Amino acid sequence: MTDGLPRCLTILGSTGSVGTSTLDLVSHHKDRFQIEALTANNNIELLAAQARRFNARFVVTADEARYADLKSLLSGSGIEVAAGREALLEAAKRPSDLVMAAIVGAAGLAPTLEAVRRGCIVALANKETLVCAGDIMMREVAEHGATLLPVDSEHNAIFQVLDRTQPETVERIVLTASGGPFRGFDQRGMERVTPAQAVAHPNWDMGAKISVDSATMMNKGLELIEAHHLFGMPQEQIEILVHPQSIIHSMVAYVDGSLLAQLGAPDMRIPIAYALAWPKRMQAPVSRLNLADLAQLTFEKPDPERFPALSICRDALVAGGCAPTALNAANEIAVEGFLAGRLGFLEIAKLVRQIVESFDWPTPNSVEDALLADEEARRVTRDALSTALQQA
Numbered sequence: 001m002t003d004g005l006p007r008c009l010t011i012l013g014s015t016g017s018v019g020t021s022t023l024d025l026v027s028h029h030k031d032r033f034q035i036e037a038l039t040a041n042n043n044i045e046l047l048a049a050q051a052r053r054f055n056a057r058f059v060v061t062a063d064e065a066r067y068a069d070l071k072s073l074l075s076g077s078g079i080e081v082a083a084g085r086e087a088l089l090e091a092a093k094r095p096s097d098l099v100m101a102a103i104v105g106a107a108g109l110a111p112t113l114e115a116v117r118r119g120c121i122v123a124l125a126n127k128e129t130l131v132c133a134g135d136i137m138m139r140e141v142a143e144h145g146a147t148l149l150p151v152d153s154e155h156n157a158i159f160q161v162l163d164r165t166q167p168e169t170v171e172r173i174v175l176t177a178s179g180g181p182f183r184g185f186d187q188r189g190m191e192r193v194t195p196a197q198a199v200a201h202p203n204w205d206m207g208a209k210i211s212v213d214s215a216t217m218m219n220k221g222l223e224l225i226e227a228h229h230l231f232g233m234p235q236e237q238i239e240i241l242v243h244p245q246s247i248i249h250s251m252v253a254y255v256d257g258s259l260l261a262q263l264g265a266p267d268m269r270i271p272i273a274y275a276l277a278w279p280k281r282m283q284a285p286v287s288r289l290n291l292a293d294l295a296q297l298t299f300e301k302p303d304p305e306r307f308p309a310l311s312i313c314r315d316a317l318v319a320g321g322c323a324p325t326a327l328n329a330a331n332e333i334a335v336e337g338f339l340a341g342r343l344g345f346l347e348i349a350k351l352v353r354q355i356v357e358s359f360d361w362p363t364p365n366s367v368e369d370a371l372l373a374d375e376e377a378r379r380v381t382r383d384a385l386s387t388a389l390q391q392a
């Protein structure tokens, strides 16, 4: 951060869990940040309140039908209002020092790419972007000289302890996983779980989609793919370790036997603060770890039988081509189906595997290609879901 000058921020997805945590940190450091643009999908009441409170210059709802309401909520404020897909891209294109990419799902891909193409700092929460089009995205980052800072707590932890000057000395990356709310459930118990149980994460307070992903452990599989792209690490050198307390956020193992970890309370404001202040650090209003009180940190291997999502993600990464794109799209549709009560919890991974294994589409070479593949994978997943419902 340039000393004495505020850093100008754009927050894509400001009304979500990561977006509101970002603004909470901004509210504690008003002199350090100014807000260029804020975006949301349809929670325009919160969006308008944020825009007024933080004096944003430009505000976007992705939902064109909400434009008139948003405009009226912000009348007299002097804040510029826009709606729709192009407006979302415009928000990412506007000059700012840092873009927080916190839209959920593949909807975040195109706006994140616009920020990357400006060569600015992109704080990446939206892991689906790298799952859907990781190779393409990393190529764009290099080409445009953008700085990609991982916000996902695990990747942020790795970023903090990885010695980028000696990549050859890194033996493996260890991604920790809480195991989610059903870690102790048997297969029969998992068959009957409800959306309300699945979104109630034991350690983290997150949006609905990522909470369901944590419950299936698809989240950890998506993170494996994300780590592969962010750190250039082959999948066989990325280990997944269940650590129910979510205190160690991830580790890097070196050739001399050292294992370096980053620890902290399970609070997303820690990795977000790291990204906002990078390359410096700033105060964050989060609880401090008291290791003596914690007394015990435990670890176990993930159970591949109860959590097949992990191997689906590894297999998709090894298969390459369109497999990760199809995986991400199928998972988004399956999670939507589960949250709407149309699909059982254990059916999520089954449906995703079915789509990944049958999806036949050329390897994407551009973001536009990836978005076409994403659209097609969504279509076939919706069809498969309707067929399954008719047969049930």
Ligand SMILES: NC(=O)c1ccc[n+]([C@@H]2O[C@H](COP(=O)([O-])OP(=O)(O)OC[C@H]3O[C@@H](n4cnc5c(N)ncnc54)[C@H](OP(=O)(O)O)[C@@H]3O)[C@@H](O)[C@H]2O)c1
Residues within 6 Å of the ligand: 012, 013, 014, 015, 016, 017, 018, 019, 039, 040, 041, 042, 043, 044, 062, 101, 102, 103, 104, 105, 107, 125, 126, 127, 128, 151, 152, 153, 204, 205, 206, 207, 208, 209, 210, 268
């Ligand atoms: N939450 C966490 O602790 C956490 C941790 C690590 C990584 N992440 C990642 O960060 C991303 C955001 O997660 P979250 O938990 O903050 O999600 P969330 O609470 O569901 O918020 C998602 C944000 O994206 C907006 N949005 C949704 N659909 C959109 C669309 N089609 N077009 C434009 N904007 C759209 C939402 O607007 P509305 O509010 O108007 O719907 C909201 O602002 C995800 O990729 C997730 O995997 C989250």
